[in-house]
Amino acid sequence: MPEYKLLIGLRDANTGDVLWSVIPSGNLGLAVSEWEAIRIYMEEGMSVLPPDQSDELEEGTVDFFHLCRRSYRADHSLIRYVWGFLTIQFFSGWTLPCYISGSVNNRPKAAFPRKVLEWSKPLPSEQYAMPSEALLEESAEMRKAFAKGQNLLDYFKVKFAEPTQEPESTT
Structure with a gap:
Protein backbone atom coordinates (compact mmCIF):
# COMPACT_ATOMS: atom_id res chain seq x y z
CA MET A 1 0.00 0.00 0.00
CA PRO A 2 1.51 3.36 -0.96
CA GLU A 3 2.45 5.75 1.79
CA TYR A 4 2.38 9.50 1.23
CA LYS A 5 4.27 12.13 3.18
CA LEU A 6 4.43 15.90 3.06
CA LEU A 7 8.05 17.01 3.48
CA ILE A 8 8.70 20.57 4.56
CA GLY A 9 12.30 21.77 4.58
CA LEU A 10 13.34 24.57 6.94
CA ARG A 11 16.73 26.05 6.05
CA ASP A 12 18.93 27.58 8.75
CA ALA A 13 20.06 30.96 7.39
CA ASN A 14 23.37 30.84 9.29
CA THR A 15 24.58 27.32 8.55
CA GLY A 16 22.56 26.37 5.48
CA ASP A 17 21.46 23.13 7.14
CA VAL A 18 17.96 21.92 6.30
CA LEU A 19 15.64 20.51 8.93
CA TRP A 20 13.02 18.29 7.32
CA SER A 21 9.60 18.05 8.90
CA VAL A 22 7.72 14.94 7.79
CA ILE A 23 3.92 14.89 7.92
CA PRO A 24 2.57 11.41 7.11
CA SER A 25 -0.69 11.21 5.16
CA GLY A 26 -3.03 8.39 4.34
CA ASN A 27 -3.38 9.39 0.70
CA LEU A 28 -2.08 11.92 -1.78
CA GLY A 29 -5.15 14.15 -1.50
CA LEU A 30 -4.60 14.66 2.22
CA ALA A 31 -0.93 15.57 1.72
CA VAL A 32 -1.80 18.05 -1.04
CA SER A 33 -4.62 19.60 0.99
CA GLU A 34 -2.28 19.97 3.98
CA TRP A 35 0.20 21.82 1.77
CA GLU A 36 -2.56 23.99 0.28
CA ALA A 37 -3.78 24.95 3.75
CA ILE A 38 -0.26 25.99 4.76
CA ARG A 39 0.32 27.88 1.50
CA ILE A 40 -2.95 29.81 1.66
CA TYR A 41 -2.37 30.67 5.32
CA MET A 42 1.12 31.98 4.51
CA GLU A 43 -0.19 34.07 1.58
CA GLU A 44 -3.46 35.35 3.03
CA GLY A 45 -2.90 35.31 6.79
CA MET A 46 -5.30 34.75 9.67
CA SER A 47 -8.34 35.94 7.72
CA VAL A 48 -8.55 32.66 5.76
CA LEU A 49 -8.77 30.41 8.81
CA PRO A 50 -12.22 28.85 9.15
CA PRO A 51 -14.13 29.67 12.33
CA ASP A 52 -14.30 26.94 14.95
CA GLN A 53 -17.74 25.39 14.54
CA SER A 54 -17.39 22.35 16.74
CA ASP A 55 -20.57 21.60 18.67
CA GLU A 56 -19.12 18.48 20.23
CA LEU A 57 -18.64 18.35 23.96
CA GLU A 58 -15.10 17.77 25.17
CA GLU A 59 -14.60 14.43 26.85
CA GLY A 60 -13.89 14.83 30.56
CA THR A 61 -16.15 17.84 31.11
CA ARG A 107 -4.37 26.71 35.91
CA PRO A 108 -1.78 29.23 34.73
CA LYS A 109 0.85 27.83 32.42
CA ALA A 110 4.58 28.48 32.72
CA ALA A 111 5.50 31.82 31.21
CA PHE A 112 8.01 32.23 28.40
CA PRO A 113 11.32 33.92 29.21
CA ARG A 114 11.49 37.66 28.46
CA LYS A 115 13.92 37.14 25.54
CA VAL A 116 11.48 34.77 23.85
CA LEU A 117 8.60 37.21 24.34
CA GLU A 118 10.64 40.07 22.84
CA TRP A 119 11.70 37.92 19.90
CA SER A 120 8.09 36.81 19.33
CA LYS A 121 6.63 40.29 18.97
CA PRO A 122 5.06 40.83 15.54
CA LEU A 123 7.10 42.75 13.01
CA PRO A 124 5.88 46.16 11.92
CA SER A 125 4.06 46.01 8.60
CA GLU A 126 6.92 47.92 6.91
CA GLN A 127 9.23 44.96 7.57
CA TYR A 128 6.91 42.33 6.07
CA ALA A 129 8.41 40.40 3.16
CA MET A 130 6.45 41.27 0.05
CA PRO A 131 5.54 38.48 -2.39
CA SER A 132 7.37 38.53 -5.70
CA GLU A 133 5.61 39.29 -8.97
CA ALA A 134 6.14 35.67 -10.05
CA LEU A 135 4.36 34.41 -6.93
CA LEU A 136 1.46 36.82 -7.41
CA GLU A 137 1.09 35.80 -11.07
CA GLU A 138 1.25 32.09 -10.24
CA SER A 139 -1.32 32.51 -7.45
CA ALA A 140 -3.67 34.36 -9.81
CA GLU A 141 -3.30 31.61 -12.44
CA MET A 142 -4.00 28.93 -9.83
CA ARG A 143 -7.13 30.72 -8.64
CA LYS A 144 -8.36 30.87 -12.24
CA ALA A 145 -7.69 27.14 -12.64
CA PHE A 146 -9.52 26.38 -9.38
CA ALA A 147 -12.47 28.48 -10.58
CA LYS A 148 -12.57 26.31 -13.74
CA GLY A 149 -12.85 23.20 -11.57
CA GLN A 150 -9.25 22.00 -11.75
CA ASN A 151 -7.43 20.76 -8.69
CA LEU A 152 -3.78 21.24 -7.79
CA LEU A 153 -2.65 18.02 -9.46
CA ASP A 154 -4.48 18.85 -12.69
CA TYR A 155 -2.99 22.34 -12.69
CA PHE A 156 0.58 21.05 -12.46
CA LYS A 157 -0.25 18.12 -14.78
CA VAL A 158 0.98 15.59 -12.25
CA LYS A 159 0.41 12.02 -13.36
CA PHE A 160 0.87 9.10 -11.03
CA ALA A 161 1.49 5.66 -12.41
CA GLU A 162 -1.05 3.05 -11.53
CA PRO A 163 0.41 0.24 -9.41
CA THR A 164 1.73 -2.46 -11.68
CA GLN A 165 0.12 -5.82 -11.32
CA GLU A 166 2.48 -8.74 -11.17
CA PRO A 167 1.81 -11.42 -13.78
CA GLU A 168 0.18 -14.50 -12.41
CA SER A 169 2.47 -17.48 -12.27
CA THR A 170 1.35 -20.55 -14.16
CA THR A 171 3.21 -23.03 -11.99
Whole structure:
Protein backbone atom coordinates (compact mmCIF):
# COMPACT_ATOMS: atom_id res chain seq x y z
CA MET A 1 0.00 0.00 0.00
CA PRO A 2 1.51 3.36 -0.96
CA GLU A 3 2.45 5.75 1.79
CA TYR A 4 2.38 9.50 1.23
CA LYS A 5 4.27 12.13 3.18
CA LEU A 6 4.43 15.90 3.06
CA LEU A 7 8.05 17.01 3.48
CA ILE A 8 8.70 20.57 4.56
CA GLY A 9 12.30 21.77 4.58
CA LEU A 10 13.34 24.57 6.94
CA ARG A 11 16.73 26.05 6.05
CA ASP A 12 18.93 27.58 8.75
CA ALA A 13 20.06 30.96 7.39
CA ASN A 14 23.37 30.84 9.29
CA THR A 15 24.58 27.32 8.55
CA GLY A 16 22.56 26.37 5.48
CA ASP A 17 21.46 23.13 7.14
CA VAL A 18 17.96 21.92 6.30
CA LEU A 19 15.64 20.51 8.93
CA TRP A 20 13.02 18.29 7.32
CA SER A 21 9.60 18.05 8.90
CA VAL A 22 7.72 14.94 7.79
CA ILE A 23 3.92 14.89 7.92
CA PRO A 24 2.57 11.41 7.11
CA SER A 25 -0.69 11.21 5.16
CA GLY A 26 -3.03 8.39 4.34
CA ASN A 27 -3.38 9.39 0.70
CA LEU A 28 -2.08 11.92 -1.78
CA GLY A 29 -5.15 14.15 -1.50
CA LEU A 30 -4.60 14.66 2.22
CA ALA A 31 -0.93 15.57 1.72
CA VAL A 32 -1.80 18.05 -1.04
CA SER A 33 -4.62 19.60 0.99
CA GLU A 34 -2.28 19.97 3.98
CA TRP A 35 0.20 21.82 1.77
CA GLU A 36 -2.56 23.99 0.28
CA ALA A 37 -3.78 24.95 3.75
CA ILE A 38 -0.26 25.99 4.76
CA ARG A 39 0.32 27.88 1.50
CA ILE A 40 -2.95 29.81 1.66
CA TYR A 41 -2.37 30.67 5.32
CA MET A 42 1.12 31.98 4.51
CA GLU A 43 -0.19 34.07 1.58
CA GLU A 44 -3.46 35.35 3.03
CA GLY A 45 -2.90 35.31 6.79
CA MET A 46 -5.30 34.75 9.67
CA SER A 47 -8.34 35.94 7.72
CA VAL A 48 -8.55 32.66 5.76
CA LEU A 49 -8.77 30.41 8.81
CA PRO A 50 -12.22 28.85 9.15
CA PRO A 51 -14.13 29.67 12.33
CA ASP A 52 -14.30 26.94 14.95
CA GLN A 53 -17.74 25.39 14.54
CA SER A 54 -17.39 22.35 16.74
CA ASP A 55 -20.57 21.60 18.67
CA GLU A 56 -19.12 18.48 20.23
CA LEU A 57 -18.64 18.35 23.96
CA GLU A 58 -15.10 17.77 25.17
CA GLU A 59 -14.60 14.43 26.85
CA GLY A 60 -13.89 14.83 30.56
CA THR A 61 -16.15 17.84 31.11
CA VAL A 62 -19.21 17.84 33.34
CA ASP A 63 -21.48 18.50 30.35
CA PHE A 64 -20.05 15.44 28.58
CA PHE A 65 -20.60 13.37 31.73
CA HIS A 66 -24.28 14.38 31.88
CA LEU A 67 -24.68 13.64 28.17
CA CYS A 68 -23.30 10.13 28.77
CA ARG A 69 -25.58 9.71 31.78
CA ARG A 70 -28.68 10.70 29.79
CA SER A 71 -27.65 8.44 26.88
CA TYR A 72 -27.06 5.48 29.19
CA ARG A 73 -30.43 6.06 30.86
CA ALA A 74 -32.22 6.23 27.52
CA ASP A 75 -30.57 3.05 26.19
CA HIS A 76 -30.81 0.78 29.24
CA SER A 77 -33.38 -0.41 31.75
CA LEU A 78 -33.78 1.35 35.11
CA ILE A 79 -32.21 -1.56 37.02
CA ARG A 80 -29.16 -1.64 34.75
CA TYR A 81 -28.91 2.16 34.93
CA VAL A 82 -28.99 2.19 38.75
CA TRP A 83 -26.70 -0.81 39.32
CA GLY A 84 -24.46 -0.21 36.32
CA PHE A 85 -23.94 3.44 35.64
CA LEU A 86 -24.94 5.10 38.91
CA THR A 87 -23.10 2.66 41.19
CA ILE A 88 -19.88 2.82 39.19
CA GLN A 89 -20.06 6.61 38.95
CA PHE A 90 -20.81 6.98 42.66
CA PHE A 91 -17.72 5.00 43.65
CA SER A 92 -15.53 6.77 41.08
CA GLY A 93 -16.39 10.23 42.40
CA TRP A 94 -19.36 11.20 40.20
CA THR A 95 -18.35 14.50 38.56
CA LEU A 96 -15.47 15.26 40.92
CA PRO A 97 -12.82 14.02 38.42
CA CYS A 98 -14.33 16.33 35.79
CA TYR A 99 -14.01 19.34 38.08
CA ILE A 100 -10.45 18.39 39.07
CA SER A 101 -9.32 17.99 35.45
CA GLY A 102 -11.00 21.28 34.55
CA SER A 103 -9.16 23.14 37.29
CA VAL A 104 -5.85 21.48 36.33
CA ASN A 105 -6.33 22.42 32.66
CA ASN A 106 -7.25 26.01 33.54
CA ARG A 107 -4.37 26.71 35.91
CA PRO A 108 -1.78 29.23 34.73
CA LYS A 109 0.85 27.83 32.42
CA ALA A 110 4.58 28.48 32.72
CA ALA A 111 5.50 31.82 31.21
CA PHE A 112 8.01 32.23 28.40
CA PRO A 113 11.32 33.92 29.21
CA ARG A 114 11.49 37.66 28.46
CA LYS A 115 13.92 37.14 25.54
CA VAL A 116 11.48 34.77 23.85
CA LEU A 117 8.60 37.21 24.34
CA GLU A 118 10.64 40.07 22.84
CA TRP A 119 11.70 37.92 19.90
CA SER A 120 8.09 36.81 19.33
CA LYS A 121 6.63 40.29 18.97
CA PRO A 122 5.06 40.83 15.54
CA LEU A 123 7.10 42.75 13.01
CA PRO A 124 5.88 46.16 11.92
CA SER A 125 4.06 46.01 8.60
CA GLU A 126 6.92 47.92 6.91
CA GLN A 127 9.23 44.96 7.57
CA TYR A 128 6.91 42.33 6.07
CA ALA A 129 8.41 40.40 3.16
CA MET A 130 6.45 41.27 0.05
CA PRO A 131 5.54 38.48 -2.39
CA SER A 132 7.37 38.53 -5.70
CA GLU A 133 5.61 39.29 -8.97
CA ALA A 134 6.14 35.67 -10.05
CA LEU A 135 4.36 34.41 -6.93
CA LEU A 136 1.46 36.82 -7.41
CA GLU A 137 1.09 35.80 -11.07
CA GLU A 138 1.25 32.09 -10.24
CA SER A 139 -1.32 32.51 -7.45
CA ALA A 140 -3.67 34.36 -9.81
CA GLU A 141 -3.30 31.61 -12.44
CA MET A 142 -4.00 28.93 -9.83
CA ARG A 143 -7.13 30.72 -8.64
CA LYS A 144 -8.36 30.87 -12.24
CA ALA A 145 -7.69 27.14 -12.64
CA PHE A 146 -9.52 26.38 -9.38
CA ALA A 147 -12.47 28.48 -10.58
CA LYS A 148 -12.57 26.31 -13.74
CA GLY A 149 -12.85 23.20 -11.57
CA GLN A 150 -9.25 22.00 -11.75
CA ASN A 151 -7.43 20.76 -8.69
CA LEU A 152 -3.78 21.24 -7.79
CA LEU A 153 -2.65 18.02 -9.46
CA ASP A 154 -4.48 18.85 -12.69
CA TYR A 155 -2.99 22.34 -12.69
CA PHE A 156 0.58 21.05 -12.46
CA LYS A 157 -0.25 18.12 -14.78
CA VAL A 158 0.98 15.59 -12.25
CA LYS A 159 0.41 12.02 -13.36
CA PHE A 160 0.87 9.10 -11.03
CA ALA A 161 1.49 5.66 -12.41
CA GLU A 162 -1.05 3.05 -11.53
CA PRO A 163 0.41 0.24 -9.41
CA THR A 164 1.73 -2.46 -11.68
CA GLN A 165 0.12 -5.82 -11.32
CA GLU A 166 2.48 -8.74 -11.17
CA PRO A 167 1.81 -11.42 -13.78
CA GLU A 168 0.18 -14.50 -12.41
CA SER A 169 2.47 -17.48 -12.27
CA THR A 170 1.35 -20.55 -14.16
CA THR A 171 3.21 -23.03 -11.99
